[in-house]
Amino acid sequence: GAGVSQSPSNKVTEKGKDVELRCDPISGHTALYWYRQSLGQGLEFLIYFQGNSAPDKSGLPSDRFSAERTGGSVSTLTIQRTQQEDSAVYLCASSSPKGGSAFFGQGTRLTVV
Amino acid sequence: AQSVTQPDIHITVSEGASLELRCNYSYGATPYLFWYVQSPGQGLQLLLKYFSGDTLVQGIKGFEAEFKRSQSSFNLRKPSVHWSDAAEYFCAVGASNTDKLIFGTGTRLQVFP
Numbered sequence: 001g002a003g004v005s006q007s008p009s010n011k012v013t014e015k016g017k018d019v020e021l022r023c024d025p026i027s028g029h030t031a032l033y034w035y036r037q038s039l040g041q042g043l044e045f046l047i048y049f050q051g052n053s054a055p056d057k058s059g060l061p062s063d064r065f066s067a068e069r070t071g072g073s074v075s076t077l078t079i080q081r082t083q084q085e086d087s088a089v090y091l092c093a094s095s096s097p098k099g100g101s102a103f104f105g106q107g108t109r110l111t112v113v
Numbered sequence: 114a115q116s117v118t119q120p121d122i123h124i125t126v127s128e129g130a131s132l133e134l135r136c137n138y139s140y141g142a143t144p145y146l147f148w149y150v151q152s153p154g155q156g157l158q159l160l161l162k163y164f165s166g167d168t169l170v171q172g173i174k175g176f177e178a179e180f181k182r183s184q185s186s187f188n189l190r191k192p193s194v195h196w197s198d199a200a201e202y203f204c205a206v207g208a209s210n211t212d213k214l215i216f217g218t219g220t221r222l223q224v225f226p
Contacts, residue, residue: 004156031211042117042203042218043157056213091157095211101147102214104157 002026004105006092012111013082021077021108025094032075033095033102034067038088046090049075082112115140117206119217127225128196134189134220136204146187147205147214148178157203163187174198199224 005024013019025032034046045059049069060066064082069075079086089109093102116139126132138144148160161172168180178189187204201221205214 033213035214035216043205043214043216045213045215048213059213093157097211101159101162102211103159104149106156 004092004094004103006090006105006108008108009106010109010111012113015084015112016081018078018080019082019110021079021090021110023075023077023092023105025073025075025092026096026103028096029094029103030072030097031095031102032069033093034075034077035091035093036088037091037107043091046077079110082110084112086110087112115206115215117204117215117217119202119204119220121220122218123221123223125223125225126194129193132189132191132194132198132222134202134204134222136187136189136217137185138187138204138206139185140206142208145207145209145212146178146180147207148172148176148187148189149203149205150174150200151203151219152200160189160202194222194224196224196226198222
């Protein structure tokens with residue numbers, strides 16, 4: 001596609017429920033990143049994919065968070081048993097194997113009530 | 114450990130005035146440095162990047178930044194600010210142009226007419 005697409009753009013969920021956030025990267029981009037932006041905070045790295053593998057999962061805050069990528073394209077970030085502190089904007093980015101910088105999607109705003 | 118510090122949380126300038134946003138980084142090797150801008154309700158947009166070579170880099174929208182290794186700084190500058198430049202600005206560092214990025218907490222720029 002023309003840009004990185006994320007869905008949904010907004011999600012309100014009840015505490016304890018599971019949520020899935022989707023990222024559709026730019027076509028041909030092999031690297032994919034998930035970040036989290038909390039109110040008043042900078043961007044916090046969560047996980048990085050190269051193709052379908054995740055060489056760096058160091059930013060996932062707990063075992064309630066997981067992510068997968070299939071076909072070297074779409075990625076899903078899953079948060080189980082959501083907590084109020086999970087409320088944030090979740091940003092996805094992708095970059096080309098030829099180098100160059102990461103392009104970001106518009107993000108998914110998650111609100112846990 | 115890698116880190117990025119943006120010491121100014123909020124800056125206010127008059128339209129037409131010059132601007133400098135500060136960024137200091139801590140990194141063990143030659144860093145890849147980036148400035149991104151986030152306008153209200155928008156995703157992150159890359160302003161400019163430094164990988165190597167000339168330490169003064171030009172970006173989009175009339176912005177430039179200077180890499181100073183001795184000061185571990187990568188300050189963003191613009192000679193004359195426009196009202197449309199009001200946004201949040203993030204400095205970031207990475208190990209390469211495809212590695213995960215470590216972001217600063219951002220500087221919110223307000224522009225008065």
